[in-house]
Amino acid sequence: MTASTSSVAGVMTGPAGHRGWRARLAAWRVPLSILALCLLPWVLPSQALAVNVLIYGLVAVGYNLLFGYTGLLSFGHAAFFGTGAYVTGIAIGAFGLPWYAAVALGIAGGGLLALVIGLLSIRTRGIYFSMVTLALSQLVYYTALQASSWTGGENGLRGFTVARINLFGWTIDFLDPLKKYYVLMVFAAVALWLVSRILNSPFGAVIEAVRENETRARACGYDVERTKLVSFTLSGLICALAGTLSALHLAIVPLDILHYHTSGMIVMMTLLGGAGSFFGPFVGALAFLLMEDVVSLWTSHWQIVVGTVFILFVLFLPKGIWGTALAWRAGR
Amino acid sequence: MSAPLLAVEDIGRRFGGFVALEGVTAAFEPNKVTAIIGPNGAGKSTFFNVLSGVLAPSSGSIRFKGRDITGTPQHRFVHLGIARSFQITNIFPELSVHENVRVAAQAFRSRYDLWRDRSAMTELDERADAALAAVGLAGRRNETAKFLAHGQQRALEIAIALVADPELLLLDEPTAGMGPEETREMVGLLERLAADRTILLVEHKMKMILGLSDRILVLHHGRLIADGSPQHIQTDPEVRRVYLGQNDGYA
Amino acid sequence: MDAELIAMQLFSGVALGAILIMVALGLSIIFGMLGVVNFAHGALFMVGAYAGLWVASLTGSFWWGLLIAPIAIGAFGMLIERFLIRPLYKRSIDDPLLLTFGLGYVLVEAVRIAFGSDGIPFQTPPELAGVADLGIGFFPIYRLFVVAVVAVVLVLLWVGLEKTKFGLIVRAGAKDPQIMRVLGVDIAKVWLLVFGLGIGLTALGGVLAAPMRNVNPEMGSLVLAEAFVVTVIGGMGSLVGAVVAGLLVGVAISMTALFAPEMATIVMFALMALVLLVKPQGLFGKPVRG
Numbered sequence: 104m105t106a107s108t109s110s111v112a113g114v115m116t117g118p119a120g121h122r123g124w125r126a127r128l129a130a131w132r133v134p135l136s137i138l139a140l141c142l143l144p145w146v147l148p149s150q151a152l153a154v155n156v157l158i159y160g161l162v163a164v165g166y167n168l169l170f171g172y173t174g175l176l177s178f179g180h181a182a183f184f185g186t187g188a189y190v191t192g193i194a195i196g197a198f199g200l201p202w203y204a205a206v207a208l209g210i211a212g213g214g215l216l217a218l219v220i221g222l223l224s225i226r227t228r229g230i231y232f233s234m235v236t237l238a239l240s241q242l243v244y245y246t247a248l249q250a251s252s253w254t255g256g257e258n259g260l261r262g263f264t265v266a267r268i269n270l271f272g273w274t275i276d277f278l279d280p281l282k283k284y285y286v287l288m289v290f291a292a293v294a295l296w297l298v299s300r301i302l303n304s305p306f307g308a309v310i311e312a313v314r315e316n317e318t319r320a321r322a323c324g325y326d327v328e329r330t331k332l333v334s335f336t337l338s339g340l341i342c343a344l345a346g347t348l349s350a351l352h353l354a355i356v357p358l359d360i361l362h363y364h365t366s367g368m369i370v371m372m373t374l375l376g377g378a379g380s381f382f383g384p385f386v387g388a389l390a391f392l393l394m395e396d397v398v399s400l401w402t403s404h405w406q407i408v409v410g411t412v413f414i415l416f417v418l419f420l421p422k423g424i425w426g427t428a429l430a431w432r433a434g435r
Numbered sequence: 436m437s438a439p440l441l442a443v444e445d446i447g448r449r450f451g452g453f454v455a456l457e458g459v460t461a462a463f464e465p466n467k468v469t470a471i472i473g474p475n476g477a478g479k480s481t482f483f484n485v486l487s488g489v490l491a492p493s494s495g496s497i498r499f500k501g502r503d504i505t506g507t508p509q510h511r512f513v514h515l516g517i518a519r520s521f522q523i524t525n526i527f528p529e530l531s532v533h534e535n536v537r538v539a540a541q542a543f544r545s546r547y548d549l550w551r552d553r554s555a556m557t558e559l560d561e562r563a564d565a566a567l568a569a570v571g572l573a574g575r576r577n578e579t580a581k582f583l584a585h586g587q588q589r590a591l592e593i594a595i596a597l598v599a600d601p602e603l604l605l606l607d608e609p610t611a612g613m614g615p616e617e618t619r620e621m622v623g624l625l626e627r628l629a630a631d632r633t634i635l636l637v638e639h640k641m642k643m644i645l646g647l648s649d650r651i652l653v654l655h656h657g658r659l660i661a662d663g664s665p666q667h668i669q670t671d672p673e674v675r676r677v678y679l680g681q682n683d684g685y686a
Numbered sequence: 687m688d689a690e691l692i693a694m695q696l697f698s699g700v701a702l703g704a705i706l707i708m709v710a711l712g713l714s715i716i717f718g719m720l721g722v723v724n725f726a727h728g729a730l731f732m733v734g735a736y737a738g739l740w741v742a743s744l745t746g747s748f749w750w751g752l753l754i755a756p757i758a759i760g761a762f763g764m765l766i767e768r769f770l771i772r773p774l775y776k777r778s779i780d781d782p783l784l785l786t787f788g789l790g791y792v793l794v795e796a797v798r799i800a801f802g803s804d805g806i807p808f809q810t811p812p813e814l815a816g817v818a819d820l821g822i823g824f825f826p827i828y829r830l831f832v833v834a835v836v837a838v839v840l841v842l843l844w845v846g847l848e849k850t851k852f853g854l855i856v857r858a859g860a861k862d863p864q865i866m867r868v869l870g871v872d873i874a875k876v877w878l879l880v881f882g883l884g885i886g887l888t889a890l891g892g893v894l895a896a897p898m899r900n901v902n903p904e905m906g907s908l909v910l911a912e913a914f915v916v917t918v919i920g921g922m923g924s925l926v927g928a929v930v931a932g933l934l935v936g937v938a939i940s941m942t943a944l945f946a947p948e949m950a951t952i953v954m955f956a957l958m959a960l961v962l963l964v965k966p967q968g969l970f971g972k973p974v975r976g
Contacts, residue, residue, distance in 0.1 A: 176780045224962070233723060249949070315530060
């Protein structure tokens with residue numbers, strides 16, 4: 104043990120495990136994240152922005168499990184995000200199910216889809232994976248477009264507003280933006296806690312090994328394909344949860360949620376924040392949405408700014424905002 | 436003579452029309468060091484890949500401890516007791532030296548546990564540290580693997596294979612890219628390991644092989660052209676013919 | 687269902703397939719040689735269409751647009767490779783992909799700024815308008831023209847790859863870039879040209895497609911997905927696969943449009959899913975692992 108490690112550094116939490124302050128930060132990452140999320144509506148200029156950061160931050164966290172930690176660049180995660188949203192909306196609107204059942208179904212639906220798409224796409228060679236996931240998620244998009252009697256087609260899914268939530272005897276006015284935020288935040292917090300547990304688990308070490316060197320991981324005795332599939336499905340489940348939250352929040356599900364432009368946005372947020380770090384995705388979602396809000400004030404062509412910023416990040420700041428900050432702090 | 440640990444029978448491997456291996460038959464006894472040599476393109480890497488499950492043979496069979504393991508998926512091999520190192524260093528670059536070996540050790544304990552805190556699995560730390568000590572890397576435990584010198588990375592390769600506690604170690608050019616000093620250290624390590632394991636290695640450095648091996652197999656154009664003790668190989672006319680003109684210290 | 691209608695729809699599919707072949711070939715060539723999946727490929731298709739339109743409106747002739755646009759956009763592609771992608775080769779294999787993805791965004795928005803968001807109709811050049819009576823039916827002349835142009839380009843490509851020194855380098859380099867370096871070939875220049883060629887092909891597809899579709903900034907979005915589908919079905923890095931799969935997909939879409947128009951786009955994705963299930967490496971691709 105070197106002098107820089109402390110007793111807390113006995114916590115092996117991935118590449119940062121052997122550095123004292125990073126290990127301490129890692130041990131507190133869930134409470135700190137939840138604290139930050141609690142403060143968000145008070146710190147940001149609008150509550151609408153806060154909810155979006157919450158929801159898209161969660162999508163990015165789910166995506167990051169696959170991209171940042173397992174090393175698989177999927178361009179089809181909008182399919183799980185969107186399916187979670189649509190299933191929730193349909194469950195409430197068409198079947199009159201209570202909201203918590205709709206959320207459960209939404210998560211399950213997205214997870215099941217992730218399992219299927221994962222099975223089809225993981226068998227392809229490395230770099231084709233991005234193409235295949237994009238194409239398969241477009242299949243979902245066009246199916247939703249066609250099945251308009253279920254999904255509302257181009258107009259999106261409407262008519263499933265949730266006005267009140269009954270939670271353990273309390274009745275919460277869901278139309279109050281602040282109350283809605285904190286209800287959604289509870290879900291996000293639980294998801295973050297679960298993700299943190301996964302990252303700390305033996306499986307967390309396996310996915311990093313797969314990311315670092317697939318060949319070596321296989322030679323060490325890990326079934327790399329099955330590992331990727333598990334990671335892919337978990338990632339899909341989390342993104343589906345974010346989708347259910349989005350549906351509850353907006354009370355509509357726009358068709359574009361399934362388009363690969365949404366997938367691309369998720370990728371951009373994750374990279375902007377810092378793939379492979381726990382806080383990074385939220386930082387990325389915040390940065391992306393802030394940029395969109397601010398630039399839209401000047402011009403309707405904010406996408407060109409976002410695209411350019413993204414290109415600059417890929418070229419010069421591939422670790423993202425948070426990732427670069429961490430690396431800089433570690434003195435590399 | 437003890438029962439062979441590993442027996443390969445009539446192993447063949449084709450890639451489309453190209454025959455990389457043909458009719459290779461050999462049996463390997465426990466606790467011996469066997470070297471596999473041959474000119475470039477002889478099929479040594481292909482043979483190793485077949486023995487470690489990276490490639491399935493196109494024909495023939497592999498028996499390990501009496502069981503037919505032909506066609507077993509690659510990731511099962513280390514669980515059978517066969518571990519390998521690679522010619523091109525294959526480590527986990529962003530992880531620390533300790534974590535590199537620890538994750539290799541973890542494969543025998545838990546592969547899909549999503550819940551438990553893995554830092555509580557202290558027996559993995561002990562196994563990893565023991566493997567690092569065996570290869571002399573204990574002092575570099577917390578360094579990031581990609582920053583190690585080449586020779587140290589090769590040693591890490593070996594540690595990763597070693598922590599699996601394999602009965603059979605397949606080492607593909609363990610001294611690749613090493614100078615004389617590092618090669619000597621590696622040979623010393625291999626001699627220590629050979630005491631209680633079976634080792635197969637592919638190598639080019641003839642002096643090293645002659646000193647270290649109990650037995651040498653010579654491959655040429657995918658066929659086994661000689662199989663015997665170092666003395667026997669040195670005097671084999673076929674081997675001399677094949678190596679005529681090679682300048683890797685064979686004198 | 688009479689034979690004439692089917693024949694015409696079949697031919698329509700071939701014409702559609704011809705466009706897809708141009709795009710997918712460009713994608714495959716770039717991937718096969720550089721290992722880069724160009725996520726800006728659809729956007730560059732669209733840029734090609736706009737470039738053709740712009741040149742045609744300047745010169746008053748479609749033919750100038752057809753000639754100049756692919757070359758100009760191909761040259762633009764070389765600039766992209768030289769300054770944006772080359773710095774990323776040493777890094778993770780995903781980085782060039784990510785960069786081209788961002789570039790796609792920028793290109794689409796740039797075109798919106800320059801030309802507006804509404805579509806611009808592109809008139810079929812008068813020389814190619816109308817139909818030709820080929821006995822079995824009346825076929826649009828323009829589509830015959832598209833098929834002919836693509837066939838000629840394919841022949842030129844084949845000759846170039848099989849018979850020239852450059853083609854030999856491209857074919858060999860696709861297998862092993864290390865050998866190329868050892869042999870003293872300036873691999874950087876080869877990659878530059880190959881990238882330009884791939885972009886030129888997709889731009890040509892864009893110009894050819896312009897009279898057949900509404901030219902708008904979004905037109906590349908579906909094309910990108912289509913190119914991916916064709917490439918997955920045909921087999922990554924396989925040029926023959928790109929041609930066969932392009933035709934297959936074009937005809938499948940066209941024939942489905944005859945019976946169930948709303949399913950036309952879904953059919954191609956379903957085909958891809960089927961191929962993934964049965965032969966994940968694609969019809970002409972190499973097996974995943976020995």
